Amino acid sequence: MTKADLPYYLTQFLGKYLPGERNASRHTIQSYSVTFKLLLSFFEQAKAIKPDRLSMADLTRDTIVDFLDWLESARDCGVTTRNQRLVAIHSFVRFVQKQSPENLFEFQKILNIPDKKCAKTVVPFLTGEEMRILLSMPDPSTQKGMRDMVLMAVLYDSAARVQEIIDLKVKDLRLDKPAVITLHGKGQKTRHVPITEKTKNLLESYLRCSPGNNGVSNGEQYVFVNQRKQQLTRWGISYIIDKYVDLASQHEGFEVRFPVTPHVFRHSKSVHLLQSGVNLIYIKDFLGHSDCSTTQIYAKADTETRRKALEAAYIDILPTSELPDWSDDKNLMEYLSSLSR
Numbered sequence: 079m080t081k082a083d084l085p086y087y088l089t090q091f092l093g094k095y096l097p098g099e100r101n102a103s104r105h106t107i108q109s110y111s112v113t114f115k116l117l118l119s120f121f122e123q124a125k126a127i128k129p130d131r132l133s134m135a136d137l138t139r140d141t142i143v144d145f146l147d148w149l150e151s152a153r154d155c156g157v158t159t160r161n162q163r164l165v166a167i168h169s170f171v172r173f174v175q176k177q178s179p180e181n182l183f184e185f186q187k188i189l190n191i192p193d194k195k196c197a198k199t200v201v202p203f204l205t206g207e208e209m210r211i212l213l214s215m216p217d218p219s220t221q222k223g224m225r226d227m228v229l230m231a232v233l234y235d236s237a238a239r240v241q242e243i244i245d246l247k248v249k250d251l252r253l254d255k256p257a258v259i260t261l262h263g264k265g266q267k268t269r270h271v272p273i274t275e276k277t278k279n280l281l282e283s284y285l286r287c288s289p290g291n292n293g294v295s296n297g298e299q300y301v302f303v304n305q306r307k308q309q310l311t312r313w314g315i316s317y318i319i320d321k322y323v324d325l326a327s328q329h330e331g332f333e334v335r336f337p338v339t340p341h342v343f344r345h346s347k348s349v350h351l352l353q354s355g356v357n358l359i360y361i362k363d364f365l366g367h368s369d370c371s372t373t374q375i376y377a378k379a380d381t382e383t384r385r386k387a388l389e390a391a392y393i394d395i396l397p398t399s400e401l402p403d404w405s406d407d408k409n410l411m412e413y414l415s416s417l418s419r
Contacts, residue, residue, distance in 0.1 A: 084132040087174045088114055095173050101266055105241050113166035116153070120145045124152075134178050139187035142167060146194070157196035164191060202336045203346040209234060211332045215322040221287060226318050228284040229302050229310075232259070233340060235277040237347035237365055239263060240312055240340035248285070249297030253278050263366045271364065315340050 092111055096102040102110075121127045124144065127136060142164075149155040149163060168189055175185040204212065213230055217223035233243055242261040250260040257278035258270050273281075285301075300309040310318075319338055326332045336342075344365070351361050 083130075084134055084137060085129060087134065087177065088170070090177075091170050091173050103264065103266060106264075109162070110166040110169070113163045114170070116149065116163065117145055117167070120148050124148055134174070134181050137171075137181070137188070138184050139191060142188050142191060146191075157194050161193045161196075164193065201345050201349070202338075202342050203349045204334065204338070204342065206350060208326075208332050208334060209346055209350075211329050212322055212326045212338070215325045224284055224287065225302060226322065228280045229315070229318065230322070230343070231277050231280050232273070232301075233315075233343040234347050235273050236261065236271045237344045238271070239344065240315055243302065243315065243340070244300075244309055244312065246301045247297065248299045248301060251281060251285075251301065253282055261366070267366060269363075269366045312340070 092107060092114070096107050096110065118129045118132070121132055121136065121141075122129065125136075125141070146160050146164060149160050150157070155163075168191075171185050171188050175182055178185075213227065213234070216227035216230070218227050229243070232238070232246075233240075236242075236259055238246075238261050242263055245262055246259065250262075252258045252260075257273050257275070259273055260268060260270050262268050281301075288301075288303075302310050302315075304310055304314060316339065319340060323334070323338045327334065348361055348365060351364070352358070
């Protein structure tokens with residue numbers, strides 16, 4: 079393998095640069111690895127170039143655009159996924175342009191590839207009643223049911239990202255008053271999130287009966303584990319939620335017409351905080367957002383609060399009497415008729 083080979087630079091990027099110089103999280107490295115697995119598959123399937131034959135000269139603006147289009151057409155990926163893959167490629171190109179300056183012009187053209195615009199979707203969230211119904215579905219008299227109930231309660235109450243819940247360890251819980259859990263988020267950022275008394279009590283009950291891994295010290299135990307005492311996966315948590323959504327859908331009051339993913343719990347908590355009058359600045363910190371503009375999607379999603387605000391603003395402005403009847407005013411009727419000719 080020579081330095082002209084694309085696999086050489088990928089190995090340096092994923093194996094040394096990201097974990098070493100960038101201190102990237104395991105999740106970021108995994109996500110970027112998937113991107114380049116797909117890129118290698120694209121070259122082999124669409125361009126008939128095997129991975130061991132790839133060179134930096136094959137990495138052009140045109141091939142990257144073809145790859146992004148291939149993701150949508152051949153892999154049935156959405157625009158959001160397409161843009162996420164482009165972020166990984168841009169990161170790699172910024173790294174490699176310092177190592178391979180002879181390709182600098184082509185790299186600049188790749189870096190100028192823009193995100194593809196997509197229609198803005200409404201943030202999906204459950205109402206308070208729908209969340210109450212969903213959280214009441216697990217059977218806490220069984221060990222698995224207790225785990226599932228506490229898992230969903232913590233997921234909602236903390237508004238944590240699913241990876242933050244997966245990585246949550248016993249040492250990250252402080253159940254003395256005031257109860258707080260420590261979440262390890264994107265970019266190695268840590269934040270301390272308060273939880274309610276009810277959630278704290280659920281966690282205490284769950285931990286008392288939770289099976290531990292004898293080979294791991296108590297503080298290092300993962301809070302939520304599977305039957306093999308291993309930490310849950312994203313797929314595992316999604317499976318758990320889907321199971322109880324199916325049960326909840328049989329109840330009156332649970333009128334959900336969209337997939338309830340783990341992130342919907344985060345959306346729901348955010349909207350409920352906003353509806354309770356919590357300032358967006360505090361919600362931003364609670365969610366671990368670095369930019370307030372990211373948090374503003376919840377203000378747009380919360381139509382109920384906006385409706386109440388509009389009603390309050392206009393209640394003394396709009397006239398209460400009926401509008402006058404202009405039908406007998408001959409001049410006005412003639413004027414309106416002339417406009418419609």
